Structure formats: structure tokens, C-alpha cells
Amino acid sequence: MKLYTVPLAPNPTRVTLYLAERRAQGVDIPVEPVVVNTLKGRHREPEHLARNSFGTLPVLELESGAYVTESLSIIDYFEAAFPAACLLPSDPELLAYARNIERTLEMRVTHDLAAWVHATKSPLGYEANAEHAAALVARMQPGLDYAETLLADGRAFLTGSDPSIADCTLAAFFQFMRYTGLDLIAEREQLCRWDTGYRSRPEVEDCFLM
Secondary structure, X not given: OEEEEOOOOXXXXXXXXXXXXXXXXXXXXXXEEEEOOOOOOHHHOHHHHOOOOOOOOOEEEOOOOOEEOOHHHHHHHHHHHXXXXXXXXXXXXXXXXXXXXXXXXXHHHHHHHHXXXXXXXXXXXXXXXXXXXXXXXXXXXXXXXXXXXXXXXXXXEOOEOOOOHHHHHHHHHHHHHHOOOOOOOOOOHHHHHHHHHHXXXXXXXXXXXX
């Protein structure tokens, strides 16, 4: 299998963190990373568009020649294809709880956080828009409140005592936030504690560029 990816970008980083977490559990998923240089526009070239007509990353190329083009779908594939020591629990209630946390953070924080980066200091050169950026920050606050409340009981990870896909998601997008040189969570004690603790772990520290 090949994983077409790019450093720093949040959705590819989410998968990179997931793979690191699985390795830490003793499961080394056999996938070859292939960097697609977005700064040089390689994601818009015919070779990549043949893999994913939207031109986005990551893309997983399966042994069959099929492509999986969304980060969470790639993670779902790995969870199903390599079922030992998965990050998702098998108990239906715990599974629903873990998925609910991840999806809430995705819909309430990370979509807007990615847009905020591009409206503030886009690595792809999009024009800055301070008014739009401020509106996005305001819209993220309830989702950040939700995460802060989850962590208020002192848990190490977003779903409890073990790392989860939710941690991979939020950590990847917080890395993207740091690209701007700005910190949207500086006043949030619990999120700062979680963020520092998560990315300083030896299991994942090599996944972070800053």
C-alpha cells in the first residue's frame, strides 16, 4: 500500500499520528508514504488527480489498485484490515462515545480551524481575511468549550485513559494552527495541558514539525 501525503497539512497528519499510535500498540501497518509537494502544485497535476479528482491529500492506494481519499475513511480501513490493538473500542456504547467525541470536534472545531489558518497565514498563499478569521474564531468557541470540559476531569486523552482517533484529529489541526505563530488555546488550561502532553509523548513526537 502507498499513502500519498504531505507534511504539516492536518488531514495527512491525522493519519500519520494514527499510524504512530498503532505502532506504539505493536501493530506496524505496511504502508509506504509518498510525499506530494502541494507548494509546487503537484496535487493538481494529472498524476495525482487520477488518484483523487478533488486533488486533496491524503490518499491511500490499496494493493488492489483502488484509492481511498478521505482521512477518516483511510483510518476506518486500517481499523478493519488490521484488527489487533485498534484505537476504536469494540463495545458499542464506548465506540459510539469515541466516535461522537471525534465527530463533534471535527464539526465544531477543526473544519473552522483549517479555514482560519488559510484566512490568517495560508501555506498555500490564499489571501488573508481578518474579518473572516475573527468570525471563525468566534464560531469555534463552543467546540473548544466542549473539549475543555471533557478534559476537566484530568484525563490524559480526549476519550479517557488511552489515545484515540479524536486525539489524532485535534492534535493534527493544532499543529496546523501553530504554523501561523498564533495560539487560540493559550487561555484554556485543560486544552494546553492535553496539547503539550499529547505531542511530547515519544510515540508521536516525531510526527510534529513544530
